[in-house]
Amino acid sequence: MVQNTPTGGPGRFGSRLAQQGLGLDVVHAWDGGRLPEDLTGHRSLIVLGGGYMPDADDRAPWLAPVRALAEEALRTGVPVLGICLGAQLLAYVAGGTVRAEHGLPESGSTELTLRPEALDDPLFQGLPARVKAVEHRVDAISRLPRNARWLASSERCPVQAFRVGESAWGVQFHPEATPQHIRGWDAEALRRQGFDRDELVRTAERDEPESLRNWQGFADRFASVALNGA
Numbered sequence: 001m002v003q004n005t006p007t008g009g010p011g012r013f014g015s016r017l018a019q020q021g022l023g024l025d026v027v028h029a030w031d032g033g034r035l036p037e038d039l040t041g042h043r044s045l046i047v048l049g050g051g052y053m054p055d056a057d058d059r060a061p062w063l064a065p066v067r068a069l070a071e072e073a074l075r076t077g078v079p080v081l082g083i084c085l086g087a088q089l090l091a092y093v094a095g096g097t098v099r100a101e102h103g104l105p106e107s108g109s110t111e112l113t114l115r116p117e118a119l120d121d122p123l124f125q126g127l128p129a130r131v132k133a134v135e136h137r138v139d140a141i142s143r144l145p146r147n148a149r150w151l152a153s154s155e156r157c158p159v160q161a162f163r164v165g166e167s168a169w170g171v172q173f174h175p176e177a178t179p180q181h182i183r184g185w186d187a188e189a190l191r192r193q194g195f196d197r198d199e200l201v202r203t204a205e206r207d208e209p210e211s212l213r214n215w216q217g218f219a220d221r222f223a224s225v226a227l228n229g230a
């Protein structure tokens with residue numbers, strides 16, 4: 001698991017994946033943590049979020065080796081889950097495009113609409129057609145890779161989830177995040193975007209019981225893919 005910022009950790013995913021038998025090797029790439037040279041011996045690759053474009057090597061020089069790992073995973077079929085920046089990076093290496101500050105920003109518990117393609121997807125199957133998840137983004141995937149399967153959207157962001165091949169998923173939202181994460185966000189930056197942090201926290205707390213159930217199940221299904229195959 002690649003962590004790209006000090007606060008962007010595994011969240012609820014860490015303990016849930018461990019409960020399912022998937023051990024986590026969390027690399028603090030933002031702090032100079034050493035990335036593996038390849039994915040030999042690893043059952044999956046998870047790339048977390050961060051406030052960078054996927055090719056911002058001048059600001060985040062570790063992104064180049066992360067892209068190489070994602071490319072290897074696509075070639076070899078190692079399961080991948082990209083979250084926020086991780087989803088954008090996956091789309092980028094697979095041939096899609098990502099644009100900075102694209103469309104209207106999203107923050108807080110946000111309603112997603114699953115597309116028909118998600119009904120039989122190994123991770124999304126069983127979720128309700130409309131499901132809440134925590135968002136925190138200004139950048140967006142503007143064009144999916146040619147061979148991607150488009151899985152979910154939201155009112156402000158058409159590409160909320162996709163799959164490339166049989167076992168590589170990108171999600172623009174944060175299934176690992178809880179209301180407590182929102183409390184740590186920059187209140188002034190949110191205000192400039194038209195959001196009130198306290199209201200975002202209250203809404204996320206209201207939605208948390210359902211979100212916890214939905215995204216724990218999602219984590220369980222990813223662990224199953226990583227351990228047993230799709």
